[in-house]
Amino acid sequence: MNKFYHTLKTLFLLGWSIFVVFPFLWALSTSFKDANAITSGATYIPWVDFEPSTQGWTSLFTNGSQGINIVGPFIDSAAVTLIASLVSLILGTLAAYGLSRFEYRLGFVKNADITFFFISQRIMPPIVLAIPFFLMLKELGALDTIFGLVLVYVALLLPIAVWVMTDFFAGIPKELDEMAMTDGCSPIGAFFRVILPNSVPGLVVAGMFCLIFGWNDFFFAFTLTFTETQLLPVSIVSLNSSVTPWWSLSAFALISVAPLALVAIVVERYMSRGTMSGAIR
């Protein structure tokens, strides 16, 4: 019976893996095709079904496809996402620690209300924020700049960081902070010396979410930039014109996905590690 379930499980996982991986394989295959190979029906295996070409990849670095060079947007995207994620993570972690350890009260507003306020920023549809953000960045002279996008992305990513980290800190016993203070730490020292080193899984999860949402955002990247700054999701869309270069589009898509996939592979082991074991029994 066990063997049966094991086989069933393996088959299911295999099927699911194919379902998930196939689009990537398809994009990989397409990125090495040329116009002829794409328009002549479904082909799968290079050198057998079609003659591979690196045109799709090289054109991205030589302004070949619709005059688009991927390097600039890639650097812009990386800069905006990394800076915004880092700032959000730092501010969000500090805010979450405060919310999980201290009681705030301003009239009827308490900790739970403040936490909800942060989360509520993500509840409303982005379109609601587009015009206010546009006007604010215009006033600041930050439209179409990395700085302006970082500001907007911090506003968007901060709720995620606060949400994830508040939940994570709630799982760390308060006695650990108290212990650190009885052992000679100030409250902020307890945070940096004890709580933060034990929060790596939470930080990794929050960081991953920030990177994913920041990297993949299209809407604000589209509405708040014109020519000076361009992020990957907007660039990839501009590839799609009357004659879509599917080979370049596929290569572009793979390059866009690669950083997140790499980060996920590297940090996965931190996400699954339960570092709080041994803190309290």
Add this chain to the structure above:
Amino acid sequence: MLQIDHLTTAKAKVSLDNVSFLFEAGNIYTILGRTGAGKTELLRALMGLNPLINGDIKLDKENITKRPIRDRNMSLVYQQFINYPHLSVLDNVAFPLRRQGKKKAQAQALASTMLTTVGLGDFLHRRPSQLSGGQQQRVALARAMVKQSRILMLDEPLANLDYKLREQLREEFPRLVADNQESVILYTTTEPREAMELGNTMIVMHDGEIIASGPPADLFAHPPTKDTASVISDPPISFISGFVRDQALYFGEGQLAPSEGLQLPPDGPVTIALRPDAIEPGGAFTAKIGLSEFSASQTIIHLDFDFGRAIMMVEGIETFKSGDNLSISIQAEQMMLFAPDGRNITLRDN
């Protein structure tokens, strides 16, 4: 010397109510009380973890009530085995020394010595999560002791350990804290036996107040109040309503109670306290057997008398059938009398 005056914390499920006491250095004070009596609240208030609404804490006559936690020169071992999960056992114990400004090598050398003292010399580079419960609590104890604080507080440190480990650590405890002669040691527990075994002075807490204190043997022999007698008795002491009339003592509705050797108070209601060893099988009273249970090499039997319920303890493992009637004798020399206000009013003929 640690002096606390009128410590009071905000009203909560458990709060301190005007607690005053003088703790002398070099003594082990066991604080005994039931769950919710305020033991942990007292330690946390001393440590500065729970805010006071009134009262002063003086260490060597210096008022430290408003001092930050880190500057109080106190250590606390929690009931849960709290250690720093990201640090090795050695670094856990060296942590407070590093915060005191000691160099890493010096801190680790002192920590290593302390860990050897508590029997963990072979586990210096393990993580706390790789140790058993008893070993984890030893790490916590070593970390608290290595600081050589003036006040060492242990909040039911053995409560989460299994029976064998508890017995073992209880036996070792005096040796482990022997180096802390300059410290005041406060040890809270819910177990009377532990409190009597480990403390030079026993403090009994109830409802957020200190209701009795003194040498454990004296307190056990002469508990000043009914609440004290109740807290320090294990197995539980039984309280039976009674009264005194015409120089005779009666149980309940009027069954004559033994009173040889007792100086009875004036006529009026009293509470008669029967320790489990005051009741023996064979005698003039009859009781119905309720639950019987074994504790180590003794048998504890719950009895239903006409005048109330009581607990009897007999040496050895014996089987009593629930529901049977048993003839019982009650030893007046093991009885105590309490006034309606709870004061111990037991007087014996010399």
